[in-house]
Amino acid sequence: MPCWELRRTERFLPMLLTLYRTAMALARPLLLRKLRRRGVQEPLYLHAVHQRFAEYTSEELQAAAGQAGEWVWLHAVSLGETRAAAMLVQALREARPGLRLLLTNGTATGRQEGEKLLQPGDLQVWMPWDSRAATRRFVETFRPRLGLLMETEIWPEILAACDAADIPVVLANARMSDKTLRQSLRLASLARRIYGLLRVAYAQTAGDAGRLQQLGVPEIVVTGNLKFDARPDPRQLALGHRLRSERDAAMSAAGQKPTPVLMLASSREGEEQLWIDALAALPAEQRLAAQWLLVPRHPQRFDEIATLLEQAGWKVCRRSAWGVADGNPGAPAGDEASGAASQGSKALALPVSVGNDAAPTVWLGDSMGEMVFYYALADLTLMGGSFAPLGGQNLIEACACGCPVLLGPHTFNFAEASEQAIEAGAALRCEGMAEAVKQALELGEVCKNGMSATEKLSRMEVAALEFSQRHQGAAQRIVRDIEARGWLA
Numbered sequence: 001m002p003c004w005e006l007r008r009t010e011r012f013l014p015m016l017l018t019l020y021r022t023a024m025a026l027a028r029p030l031l032l033r034k035l036r037r038r039g040v041q042e043p044l045y046l047h048a049v050h051q052r053f054a055e056y057t058s059e060e061l062q063a064a065a066g067q068a069g070e071w072v073w074l075h076a077v078s079l080g081e082t083r084a085a086a087m088l089v090q091a092l093r094e095a096r097p098g099l100r101l102l103l104t105n106g107t108a109t110g111r112q113e114g115e116k117l118l119q120p121g122d123l124q125v126w127m128p129w130d131s132r133a134a135t136r137r138f139v140e141t142f143r144p145r146l147g148l149l150m151e152t153e154i155w156p157e158i159l160a161a162c163d164a165a166d167i168p169v170v171l172a173n174a175r176m177s178d179k180t181l182r183q184s185l186r187l188a189s190l191a192r193r194i195y196g197l198l199r200v201a202y203a204q205t206a207g208d209a210g211r212l213q214q215l216g217v218p219e220i221v222v223t224g225n226l227k228f229d230a231r232p233d234p235r236q237l238a239l240g241h242r243l244r245s246e247r248d249a250a251m252s253a254a255g256q257k258p259t260p261v262l263m264l265a266s267s268r269e270g271e272e273q274l275w276i277d278a279l280a281a282l283p284a285e286q287r288l289a290a291q292w293l294l295v296p297r298h299p300q301r302f303d304e305i306a307t308l309l310e311q312a313g314w315k316v317c318r319r320s321a322w323g324v325a326d327g328n329p330g331a332p333a334g335d336e337a338s339g340a341a342s343q344g345s346k347a348l349a350l351p352v353s354v355g356n357d358a359a360p361t362v363w364l365g366d367s368m369g370e371m372v373f374y375y376a377l378a379d380l381t382l383m384g385g386s387f388a389p390l391g392g393q394n395l396i397e398a399c400a401c402g403c404p405v406l407l408g409p410h411t412f413n414f415a416e417a418s419e420q421a422i423e424a425g426a427a428l429r430c431e432g433m434a435e436a437v438k439q440a441l442e443l444g445e446v447c448k449n450g451m452s453a454t455e456k457l458s459r460m461e462v463a464a465l466e467f468s469q470r471h472q473g474a475a476q477r478i479v480r481d482i483e484a485r486g487w488l489a
Contacts, residue, residue, distance in 0.1 A: 013189050013190055013193065016187065016190050017156070017190070017193075020156060021131070021132055021157070024129065024130055024131040024132075024157065025131050025132070025133070027129075028053065028129070028131075031052065031129060032049070035049060035052070038108070041300040042108040042109075042299070042300055044108035044111060044112060045108050048125070048126060049126075051125045051126040051128070052126045052127075052128065052129050052134075053128065053129055053131075053134045054128040054129075054133075054134040054135070054136075054137035054138040054141065055137070056125075056141060060123075060125070061141065063123055064123065064141050064142050067100045067102075067121070067123075068141075068142060068143045069143045069145060070100050070145060071100055071101075071102040071123075071142050071143070071144040071145065072092065072096075072099055072100065072101055072102065072144060072145065072146050072148070072488075073102040073103075073104070073142065073144035073146065073147045073148065074088070074089065074101060074102070074103055074104070074147075074148045074150070075103075075104045075105075075106075075127055075147070075148070075149050075150060075153055076103070076104075076105060076110055076114065076150040076153075077105065077106040077107060077110055077127070077150070077153050078105070078106060078107040078109060078110040079107070079109040079110055079113050080393075080394055081110065081150040081151050081153075081173075082105065082110045082113040082114045082117070082150075083113060083227075083230065084150060084151070084173055084225075084226040084227050084230070085114075085117070085148075085150050085172075085173075085226070086116070086117055086230070087226045087227075087229035087230055087474070087475040088148070088172060088173070088226055088475050088478060088479070089101060089117050090475065091475035091476055091478070091479040092479055092482075092488075093119075094479075095479050095483055095488060096488050099488075100121050100122060100123075101117065101118065101119070101122040101123070102122070102123050102124075102125070102142055102144055103117060103118065103122065103123070103124045103125075104124070104125055104126060104127040104128075105124070105126065105127060106126070106127050109298075109299070109368070111124065111126070112368070113369075128158065130155040130156065130157045130158055131157060132157050132160075132161075134157075135155075135157040135158045135160070135161040136161050138158070138161070139158075139161040139162060139164075139165050139167065140165075143165065143167070144167055145167070145487065145488075146167070146168055146169075146170075146482070146487045146488070147162055147167055147168070147169035147170070148169075148170055148172045149169060149170070149171050149172065150171075150172055150173055151171075151172075151173050151174060151175055152174075152175060152176070152180070153171075154171070154194060154195065154198075156194045159194060159197040159198070160197060162197075163197045168199040168485075168487055169197070169198055169199060170198060170199055170200050170201065170202060170482070171198055171200075171201040171202065171212075171217070172202050172226070172478055173202065173204060173225065173226045173227075173474070174201040174202055174203045174204065174208060174212060174220075175203070175204050175205075175208045175413070176203075176208050176211040176212050176215070177211075177391070177412045177413065177415065178211070178412065178415075179412055180211075181211045181214060181215070184215055185214070185215075191215050191216070192215060192216030193216075195212070195215040195216045195217050196216045196217070196218060198217050198218065199218070199219070200217075200218070200219040200220065200221060200481075200485075201217045201219070201220045201221070202220075202221050202222075202223045202474075202477075202478045202481070203220050203221065203222050203223065204222075204223075204224060204225040204416070204417075204474075205222065205224075205225075205416040205417075206222055207415070207416055208222075208416075209222050221477075221481055223474045223477040223478050223481070224471055224472075224473060224474035224477065225396065225417060225471065225474055226474045226475055226478075227394055227396040227397065228396055228400075228468060228471040228472045228473075228474060229472050229473065229474055229475045230396075230397065230400060231400070232372040232375075232397070232400050232401050233372045233373075236370065236372035236373040236376060237372055237373075237376045237401065238376075239348070239373055239376070240372070240373045240374070240375070240376020240377045241376050243348065243349065243350045243377065244261065244350070244376065244377050246349070246350070247350040247352055250352045251352060254352075259288075259289060259290050259291045260289075260290050260291070260379040260380070260443075261290070261291045261292075261293055261377050261378045261379055262290045262291070262292055262293070262378065262379060262380050262381075262382070262440045262441070263292070263293040263294070263295065263374060263375075263377075263378040263380070263381040263382065263403075264292070264293070264294045264295070264381070264382045264384060265295050265371070265374065265375075265378075265381045265382065265383055265384055265393070265398065266295060266296075266297040266371075266383065266384035266385060266393035266394070267294060267295065267296050267297060267305075267384035267385075268296075268297050268298075268384050268385045268388055268390050268393075269301075269388070270388045271384055271385075271387045271388050271433070272294065272296070272305050272308055272309070273308065274387055274388070274432075274433035274434075275294070275382075275433055275437065276308070276309070276312045276314075277433075277434075278433045278434040278436075278437040278438075279292075279437060280312070281434065282437075282438075282441075286441055287360050288360050289441055290440070290441055291361075291363065292360075292362045292363065293362070293363040293364075293365060293374060293377065293378060294309070294362055294363070294364055294365065295364075295365030295371070295374055295384075296364075296365075296366075296384075297384055297385070297393060299366070299368055302318075302364070302366040305364065306318065306364055306366070309362055309364070314360060314361070314362045315360065315361040315362070316361075316362055316364050317351045317361055317362070317363050317364065318363075318364045318366045319363065319364065319365050319366050319367045319370070320366050320367065322348055322349060322350065322351065323347050323348040323349055324347070324348055350377070351363070371397060372397070372401055375397070375398050375401035375402075375403040376401060376403075378403055379403075379404075379443075379457060380403070380404050380405075380406065380440050380443060380457065380460075381398050381403050381404070381405055381406070382405075382406045382408075382433075382436050382437070382440060383395050383398065383405050383406065383407050383408070383427075385410070385413070386407045386408035386409070386410050386411050386418075387408035387409075387410070387432060387433045387436070388408075388410065389410045390410060390413075391410060391411065391412045391413030391414070392407065392408070392410055392411035392412070392413050392414050392418065393413075393414075394414065395407065395414060395417065395418060395421055395427060396414075396417060396468060398464070399421060399426050399427075399464040399465070399467050399468040400464075400465070400468040401464075402461045402462075402464050402465045403461070403464065404426060404427065404428075404457060404460035404461060404463075404464055405421065405426065405427040405428075405464070406427070406428050406430055406436045406439060406440060407421075407422070407427055407428065407429050407430065408430055408431075408432060408433065408436060409429070409430075409431060409432065420467065420471075421464075421467055424463050424464075424466065424467040424470075425459060425460060425463035426460060426463040426464035426466075426467040426468075427460075427464075443456065443457055
């Protein structure tokens with residue numbers, strides 16, 4: 001940034017901070033309106049709304065006071081951040097067995113996933129709205145000894161309130177895309193003022209570290225990506241592999257060659273239509289050459305996607321209709337699924353299509369917490385979020401399950417991990433959805449010979465597992481550094 005532009009932004013810095021504080025103070029009605037809208041489809045957004053403004057009940061205040069000054073506060077805004085945080089929480093508990101976790105989330109899926117991390121004595125509340133009054137109440141109520149913000153969660157007022165109270169706050173599993181850096185540098189003085197309130201950032205990659213340094217983070221340590229430390233649920237892996245084998249055997253017994261299972265994972269808005277269009281452009285025999293599995297990223301879109309697929313001429317078979325397994329590792333979402341789960345009368349089994357059917361069937365993964373199960377079912381996955389300009393979803397979990405990945409052109413959220421996976425032979429880059437569908441089907445045409453995978457796909461599966469294992473250890477590195485600074489003592 002030119003010196004004259006930097007001086008200009010510095011001159012207006014007090015005004016910018018005042019405008020931000022005024023906007024956040026006045027935006028409370030807008031936030032309440034947004035929560036009411038979201039709560040129609042996701043009722044959890046209507047739970048404990050008072051916590052959003054750091055207004056607590058007497059019971060909550062009593063629980064907070066019991067560990068005031070001892071809380072280790074961790075903020076994970078949504079589902080992906082919370083799952084990554086699980087690795088860090090585990091390492092923290094190993095280093096400090098008596099740890100009292102104060103967990104905050106911003107989304108319903110994050111809060112639901114976060115409940116799994118809690119132990120007796122822990123507390124979970126919503127992240128306070130970033131107004132001066134709310135953040136000060138939050139800090140005064142809990143007085144955490146350490147704050148850990150996951151990945152990109154930088155909020156000016158909460159950082160300022162913690163700094164004023166001499167509470168160290170770190171950015172864990174920190175990442176910074178080129179796009180976000182460019183946007184932040186438009187107001188460089190403001191960005192550096194805010195990022196400078198961090199004590200340290202634990203960056204995923206050297207590239208992230210370089211970008212964070214430009215924003216004024218005082219100290220940066222490259223520790224790797226926490227998502228590599230996640231271990232796929234062995235029950236889900238075993239269940240997926242078993243059901244897949246049973247399905248293929250049933251098709252063979254009926255005199256039908258088992259079709260490969262190809263997945264569009266964590267799909268985002270607009271990508272399902274891209275997939276529909278890509279298949280529609282192909283001959284009918286190619287559409288029937290594979291069993292497709294679609295797993296939308298957000299549960300509130302399950303019904304919408306089912307309708308979209310049916311309107312496009314697909315038969316939809318939802319995961320919630322497959323039945324329930326003993327010790328079911330995941331949780332089907334929606335009323336239909338809840339009913340199936342409560343009855344518990346239908347054993348979990350994959351639907352088997354036998355014979356020629358003019359209308360192809362697509363499996364719809366309308367459940368939460370079962371991605372490992374889905375990856376175990378699939379021969380190959382197209383990674384959602386990368387075929388629309390949304391930055392891509394987490395490919396690391398797929399690799400850890402030994403599921404090769406096809407990526408679209410948009411992977412800025414996982415830029416270096418994506419390039420590393422491609423270099424390792426665990427993933428392939430495609431120009432768009434049409435190319436990805438074509439490439440997946442080409443692999444699929446020869447990926448099954450009875451029950452055997454092709455050599456190419458097998459190499460990708462091995463490469464995916466090796467890639468995942470080679471990058472583990474971030475959680476331990478972060479905790480060792482925190483311990484060395486005395487923040488857990």
